[in-house]
Every structure is written in C-alpha cells, then in structure tokens.
Amino acid sequence: MKWWYPLTGSKMSEEKTSVAFQILEAILAVLSLLIFIGLIVPALLLVLIPVQLYRWSLMLYVKLFKKDVVRIMKGKNPVLAIDDIHTRPLCTIVGYGAFEGATGEHMKQIARNCVDDKDPVTGQLLHPETHQYYEEWMGYMWWKWEKNYNTEDHIIIWEDGREASNPVLEKDFMKIIAILEAKPFPKGTSPWEAIILNNVLLNNVKNPEIPKTAIIFRFHHGLADGVTALALFMKCVFSDTMDQIPKPVLPERNFIQKRLFKLCAILQLPYQFLKQGVCAMDVNDWHVPEAKLSRTVYKAWTRRIPTALIKEIKTQLGVGFTAVLISVVSGTLRKMMIKHNAKVPTRMNALVPLPWPKHPQKSFGFLELPTGQSDPVRRLNHVHRYIERMKQSAVPAVNFFMLAFVNILPTWIIRNTVMTNYFPTVILSNFPGPPPECFSLGFPLMDTMFTGGPLRGNIGISICILSYDGAIRIVLGVDSTIFPTQEMADDFIEVLENEFYSLRQESTV
Known part of the structure; x- marks a missing residue:
C-alpha cells in the first residue's frame, strides 16, 4: 500500500514520476527480500538472541545483587533517554497552564497532585518514575530511586531580578520557555521540574488585563512521552481522563x-x-x-x-x-x-x-x-x-x-x-x-501550551x-x-x- 507519492507540476510529469517510482519500489522490494533473508534472519540468530540473553543476565544480576536499581528501562524510552541531559538536553518537553485567581501555593499543590498521587488500595505511587532517575550501566539504561526524594526540591519559584509588581509579559514568557527547554537536569534526580511564575500577562486570552499565575512543567522525554504526560496532567490537575479528548480514528479490525x-x-x-x-x-x-x-x-x-x-x-x-x-x-x-x-x-x-x-x-x-x-x-x-x-x-x-x-x-x-x-x-x-x-482547585485554566526540543x-x-x-x-x-x-x-x-x-x-x- 502506497504511503508516499511524489508531487509534480503536471499530469505528464506525474505519470513519468509514477513510473520511476514504481521502478524504485520494485528495486526496494528486491533489496528488502535480500536483506530479510541475508541480514535480518542471521542477525536475529547471531546478534539479537545473544544480546537478549545478555540483557536477561544483567536483569538477574541486578535483582540479586544491585538493590539500588529498580529495573531496566523498556518501551521506547531508551531511545529518548540517550541524551546529554546534564549538559544540553535536546529531548526536553515544556508545557504550562495559566490560571486566573490562583496563587503560587495553589500551583505547588497542582505539582504535588501530579507526582505524589498514590493508589488508594496499595498505597503505591501511581507514577513512580517521577521519583526516579535513569542511569547508564553495562550498556543499558536503568531506573533508580532518587535519594532523599522531596517533591519540593523539584518546585521552583521563577526569579529573574524583576520587582514583584512588574508583570511577566508574553514576549518575556516565551524567552523563559526557551531557557527551560535548554536547561540541564541535575545528576541523580528525576528529570522534571515545576516552575511557578506569578503576575503573568498574556495576550489573546480571556481577561487579558488580569495577571495570571502559571505553572510550567518541564521534563525529559525519556521520563514519559507527550500523551502519558498529558494524561497525568489531566487526571491529577483537572480530575479528568483522556476519554474526554478527541481520539485518532483508526481502522476497525x-x-x-x-x-x-x-x-x-x-x-x-x-x-x-x-x-x-x-x-x-x-x-x-x-x-x-x-x-x-x-x-x-x-x-x-x-x-x-x-x-x-x-x-x-x-x-x-x-x-x-x-x-x-x-x-x-x-x-x-x-x-x-x-x-x-x-x-x-x-x-x-x-x-x-x-x-x-x-x-x-x-x-x-x-x-x-x-x-x-x-x-x-x-x-x-x-x-x-x-x-x-x-x-x-x-x-x-x-x-x-x-x-x-x-x-x-x-x-x-x-x-x-x-x-x-x-x-x-x-x-x-x-x-x-x-x-x-477546565478548573483546578476551583481556579479556571485560561491558557495552556506545550513545546519540545529538536x-x-x-x-x-x-x-x-x-x-x-x-x-x-x-x-x-x-x-x-x-x-x-x-x-x-x-x-x-x-x-x-x-x-x-x-x-x-x-x-x-
């Protein structure tokens, strides 16, 4: 099934390009068959199986002898976690919510709701990664508990030398976002922060003349993907679920x-x-x-x-x-x-x-x-x-x-x-x-946004x-x-x- 078609300026050129592309597809099909037989199957037998056995042996060793390690990183997170997060991270996600009438203390409570939420039956953290960091050992990424974890250490009141009575204007707000996107994460800590800004003036929102209080979450992409973070934010901040937002339409099978x-x-x-x-x-x-x-x-x-x-x-x-x-x-x-x-x-x-x-x-x-x-x-x-x-x-x-x-x-x-x-x-x-x-702690959400590194x-x-x-x-x-x-x-x-x-x-x- 074709998923890419070249763009051309005329019907004749489209036909010529279509023929050329069909030839290219045939060449790729032959190459892929040769690769499957000559490379992938041998790779599975000679490379991936021994590598997987090596992973399992490491996991067994960690379980028996390295009690400070929680588990090996799985899913797609390892691909995103391999980043220089302590010098210049390129996979940081930054999102924010601006509330009207809220204070910095209310924003702190929103942050606590997001990361400290526990299962009411077992008492275990629903999102333990927010209390963990990852570290490379023996060729793989591993989750470890942050020592002496304290949520308050991850919550920052933004200070930039201005007087408290001076508002943060929208053009300055975006400069702050750029700074936070490039800011390194400290070693040995879970790679997330909640930054609170008071007295923010935003354009093109309801009641633009009234200052808003903003909470900015920044986290490394290896900690979670965007949808997971959005679901966590909605559940803990608005007591809502992903069921209330539009879903992509997928073919029924x-x-x-x-x-x-x-x-x-x-x-x-x-x-x-x-x-x-x-x-x-x-x-x-x-x-x-x-x-x-x-x-x-x-x-x-x-x-x-x-x-x-x-x-x-x-x-x-x-x-x-x-x-x-x-x-x-x-x-x-x-x-x-x-x-x-x-x-x-x-x-x-x-x-x-x-x-x-x-x-x-x-x-x-x-x-x-x-x-x-x-x-x-x-x-x-x-x-x-x-x-x-x-x-x-x-x-x-x-x-x-x-x-x-x-x-x-x-x-x-x-x-x-x-x-x-x-x-x-x-x-x-x-x-x-x-x-x-949306409301959180009784305060209306006036604006929200996210952005990410390249x-x-x-x-x-x-x-x-x-x-x-x-x-x-x-x-x-x-x-x-x-x-x-x-x-x-x-x-x-x-x-x-x-x-x-x-x-x-x-x-x-």
Whole structure:
C-alpha cells in the first residue's frame, strides 16, 4: 500500500514520476527480500538472541545483587533517554497552564497532585518514575530511586531580578520557555521540574488585563512521552481522563485481521525501513548538518487561533482538521523560504508521532510537507490524501516493531544510529488538549501550551500544536543557524497566522 507519492507540476510529469517510482519500489522490494533473508534472519540468530540473553543476565544480576536499581528501562524510552541531559538536553518537553485567581501555593499543590498521587488500595505511587532517575550501566539504561526524594526540591519559584509588581509579559514568557527547554537536569534526580511564575500577562486570552499565575512543567522525554504526560496532567490537575479528548480514528479490525496486520508489518520491516530512508531524506537549505547547528533556539507562538476557523476550512473543502494544520505549516515554510532567498524544495519531511491502538502516540513516522506546491487548495488536498493513506498504512506498526527490536540493542549503538535523525528537517507534534473550561482547585485554566526540543540529528525546526477551549496555539522552535534572529521567528508566526485566513478565503471562492 502506497504511503508516499511524489508531487509534480503536471499530469505528464506525474505519470513519468509514477513510473520511476514504481521502478524504485520494485528495486526496494528486491533489496528488502535480500536483506530479510541475508541480514535480518542471521542477525536475529547471531546478534539479537545473544544480546537478549545478555540483557536477561544483567536483569538477574541486578535483582540479586544491585538493590539500588529498580529495573531496566523498556518501551521506547531508551531511545529518548540517550541524551546529554546534564549538559544540553535536546529531548526536553515544556508545557504550562495559566490560571486566573490562583496563587503560587495553589500551583505547588497542582505539582504535588501530579507526582505524589498514590493508589488508594496499595498505597503505591501511581507514577513512580517521577521519583526516579535513569542511569547508564553495562550498556543499558536503568531506573533508580532518587535519594532523599522531596517533591519540593523539584518546585521552583521563577526569579529573574524583576520587582514583584512588574508583570511577566508574553514576549518575556516565551524567552523563559526557551531557557527551560535548554536547561540541564541535575545528576541523580528525576528529570522534571515545576516552575511557578506569578503576575503573568498574556495576550489573546480571556481577561487579558488580569495577571495570571502559571505553572510550567518541564521534563525529559525519556521520563514519559507527550500523551502519558498529558494524561497525568489531566487526571491529577483537572480530575479528568483522556476519554474526554478527541481520539485518532483508526481502522476497525477484528481479532484475525489484527494478527495478520501485525504479521504483515513484521514482514515489511526491511522494505518499509529502506523506503522511509529513501523518501524521507531531505536535501534543502534548512536541512543543516548536525555539527553546524548552534543549539541556540528561538521560540515564538501564535495567538489563540479559533478552531471554528479551521473547521470552516475543512468543511468547505471536504478535508480533515489535521490536514488543514499541516497544509498551513507547509505553506508557511514555503513563503518563508522564498522571503529569505532559500531554494524551495519539492517537499520537506517532518518527524511525527503516529497513532497506535490504546496509546495514541506510541509510534512514529515521516510526514511529507508539500512545500513545492504553490496553490494552497491543491496543497491542502495533497496533504489530506497523504494523511488518509497513512491511516491505512503499515508504517506505524512497522516503526513500532522496529523500536521493539532497537531497544534490545546496547545504548552506544542506539546513540550513534537510531537516535540521530538525519532524514527530516522538521519535528512536528499535534496534540488534542484538555476539555473546554477546565478548573483546578476551583481556579479556571485560561491558557495552556506545550513545546519540545529538536532531538538529536539534523532537525533544526520544531512545531508543536495544542488545542484548548475552542482555539489552538502553534509553537515554533528554530535553531539560530536557520533563523539568525528572534525577529525571523516572530515573522514566521505572523505568516503562519495569515495563512489560515488566506486559506479560508480560497475555500470560499
């Protein structure tokens, strides 16, 4: 099933490209068969089985002789945990909530609710990782209890030398977010912090003249993924669950179909791995080699964009909500490249989390951004078709199983291969936010947002989208090698906002 189609300017060129791509697919299919027979099967027998036996022996040794170790890190966390978190972390997630009428003490209680929540029957922590840190030993990452843990040590009142009567303005607030994203985590402590800001003035929210109190959670991605963190935040802060936010629509499959689908995904591993490597390899002026990225990131965010505007566009053109967002991002990238004399590529690629049953963000993939398409409606239709194909694709399952294999490997291999993202230019995350009109401890949530680091590798642009209470915010993070000034990041946001209204105008023509 095809999940990538080249973008071309005419029917004839599309036909030529289609034939060329079919030839490429045939070559990849033959190569993948040879790799499966000649490499994967021997690797399973000669490498992965001995490595897994080594892991089990370490786990047994730890259980018997290293009582300070809780357990080995599993899931996809090892891939994200391999980061220089004590010097310059690149996988930090930062999110915040702004409340009206609350005090710093109320924000401290919110933090305690999140990390100290216990099972009422057993008395055990529901989220023990928030009291633990991870450490590399014998080639793997291990969870260990933080010594003399105290939640108050992770809660910080932000002080920047200003008078308490002086408000934190929105432009300064985003600078604080950028600082927190790049800030190292102390050794031997669970990699999370809650930062409290008093007297914050935000634009484009209800009662903008009334100062808000904000709580900012920052945590390393190895501690939890975005959806897990969102579920924890909602449960402990708003007493709500993930059942109250929109879910991704996944194809319905019965028991046998699910098993066959997983089997086919495993058999497709070498083919899809090769195909993604070929199709997602970016070559453009903004795809900067890792060694040349400054790791100084400028942050900017949109005003609260009404979801009604996005729904109006999607209804008029018969496309999906996410397709509108991706199309607008693609159009903005195109316009900014033209504006700054960069050569516009036919497409860019974005690393994105992909839906997975029972956990909406557990897999990943590469999403095509059709920057080469000048017509906004054709660009939107292209994105919509692409996303619809992705929903039926085996790519999420293939990448899910690939991560399962990868996590058996020692950390030094993961660090120097999988963890380094050479392919895409952009990392893009789109999360549904809390339900409308949330309250915590009796205080209304006026605004919320999240953003994240660019990860290791050649990615220099991060774009994060979160909805709440009838509006979305889009947050940009861009390396200073690509955008040398904060003004360029602010300009990107202005172009992005205008792109929504331009697309609505096109949809009504």
